[in-house]
Amino acid sequence: MNPHRKRAKTVDRVDSADSAAVSSESTQMRPFPSKPLSVDRVNSVESSDSSRMRPFKDKILLVDRVDSVESSESSRTSQFAGKVSGFDRVDSVEARVDSAGSTRMSRFPDEVLERVLALVDSHKDRSAVSLVCKEWYNAERWSRRHVFIGNCYSVSPEIVAARFPRIRSVTLKGKPRFSDFNLVPEDWGADVQPWLSVFSTAYPFLEELRLKRMAVTDESLEFLSKKFHGFKALSLLSCDGFSTDGLKAIATHCKNLTELDIQENGIDDLGGHWLSCFPDSLTSLEILNFASLNSEVSFDALEKLVSRCKSLRVLKVNRNISLDQLQKLLSHCPQLMELGTGTFMQELISGPVTEFKNMFSNCRNLITLSGLWDATPLYLPVIYPACARLTFLNLSYATLRSDELANLLSHCKSLRRLWLLDTVGDKGLEAVGSCCPLLEELRVFPADPFDQEILLGVTESGFVSVSRGCPKLRYVLYFCRQMTNAAVATIAQNCPDFTHFRLCIMNPGQPDYLTKEPMDEAFGAIVKTCTKLQRLAISGLLTDRTFEYIGKYAKNLETLSVAFAGSSDLGMEYVLQGCQKLRKLEIRDCPFGNAALLSGLTKYESMRSLWMSACNVTMNACRVLAKERPRLNVEVMRDEEGGDDSQANKVYVYRTVAGPRKDAPPFVITL
């Protein structure tokens, strides 16, 4: 990283179209440094319909579908591909004078450009910006503070560090999503340590790290806490490999910590002592979430911590904190915006319910409520005073029944997001439909997913009730044991704005329970009606017809999850051919074979990844794919005892600029 890069005197000739627009802006521009151009104008340069812009418009559109770090390296942008890596090592952008005269050239100094681009947050927009021209590429890379890496193996830490010299915040995702459901063996990879090692020299001022499905050790957490002195925010979701000892290191050494967000990880909980490791001098905490940890923490330490952190806005405690204790905590932080309660178990509560009636009366900023473990009709009403302002209510750990839910929801008029357990039944969902007209997101989790003898839970009727009362629904995750095509068609009509539709009929391959037909028409209705659909998860008995519908109609689809579905290779082929915006495809237990896999040969580089397990793919087809597409990593996971070598039981394909990974364990074969 050369800090002495020269300022470009003029914009590259290649960008005449850009510069024309830009220079007209610059005449209106006030002298720097007062008011920089607003972001709106930067975007409009790109999206202008002027015919002079057209050669660049295509490139910019392509980038929309590509992950930020990979964009410049991807094969689509081959014009820059060779040059991109060269840019990283160039010290300065060459100054060039336009021989035709200077009126059309911009006098847009680097610093101004960087200042403007600093306002661009979305990583997709930044990808687009970086492809406009060399100068914009450089200005973008110097002004970027946050990098999002959707697949840790698509790029290496060295490449990231070389391209972006001034990163303060990193989001990193590792294992394929099906690892959440035990389909990926341990020690598969996604170790965060190689990243931390590179970052310790490249980004010593790193402030934020958000990890999802990464392997994290206590040693890495200690390394993080000691090598990055200004470190502020750590978020770990669905990670594994560490224990509460790692949290001790974070609490002890990160003097400026603002966020510690520990969610649903495979963590070895050795005790709650880590919380007591926060020094008395630490007052900067804004977000603390330890709801998913089982061990008891010292209430005294917690109370003192909460009292001295005046900026605390998110507090999610674990189940060991009783209602009495929670009341004490709330008295110290009435400014909270998000609260995760402890247990409502009656046996642990010392006083009658009237003692808690003022618990929430000072919490005027509270908009999110979760936890509510062991909530019972007796003590649940203590939250009623806070309900009118709530926009997100997470009841997925409270086994409420329909009447309890109805009573609660009658107070929650502002809800936008609601998570439930299916113990509330269809009647509970009727209450949702009648009480929450502003609802945008609903998730219904199964209380008993593995006990096949139980026939409780929710059905198609509950879903239809919600759709009637909540036309603004965009995001649904619904676990049920029975569904009909007609119901889903009605739901689609009622809620045409779905962007995320994830339906899980829990018995694999189950047909419409009334007509006994496949569920093809259900998903057909969804993709035909909901044109904004970005994410779809399908289930039930499904033939190739479902995939024909998806390929034909789901033109905005980016993520598709398929299990126990389809009749032949055609199914997968329809999707690969038709869904132009597809980025992530995960398939398990489907009869898709080599022809299907290879039909996507030219498509996979425009996607983040493909997962296929328990399908009909052989090693030879994987080898062909790997040979034809060197910019993909084609990984096959081998079964323990060898078995049939020609069957490729678990295949993971992803695009990468980092080549085959060097840390693959013995059971992962990269072809």
Added chain:
Amino acid sequence: MDLINFEATELRLGLPGSTDEWDKKSTASPVNTNNKRSSSEMGSSVSDETGSSRSPSLAKAQVVGWPPVRSYRKNIIQGKKSESESGSGMYVKVSMVGAPYLRKVDLKVYKSYDELLKGLQDMFKCNIGLYSEKEGYKSEFAPTYEDKDGDWMLLGDVPWDMFLTSCRRLRIMKSCEVIES
């Protein structure tokens, strides 16, 4: 040890107990379902905080990673189940003669009658004394429990493990109330 019904525990695709139905609908050649690694994971995913009460449902084939519920949530669910099943001896109510309200104890926390009695004595600040097979408890109190059949039994007669599976609730009575049958 019960004999394991291999066919019933076999991992396969499709509805439990309905192989034929699945094969008819799919024209695919048989997919390799011999996934040893996954079966060991499956074993751990349904293990056994809840103990013997889970075994009837284990006999049905369970597909790995299905339904797609994250491990964290799965563990919560299994934890909840074991708590609510008081028949298998988790939290049970304890009433004490003369006390205005009931308490609850987690039987799982104790490994033996001695520990349980000590816990009860601490909770109610009373002295129950030692158990004797012939004479019960030589103090003014007698710890009893209601079993699955609804009968009130003296604590200590049956082995601890059997007690755990049959105890529905506890009651500390006065010795003079205990009727010798």
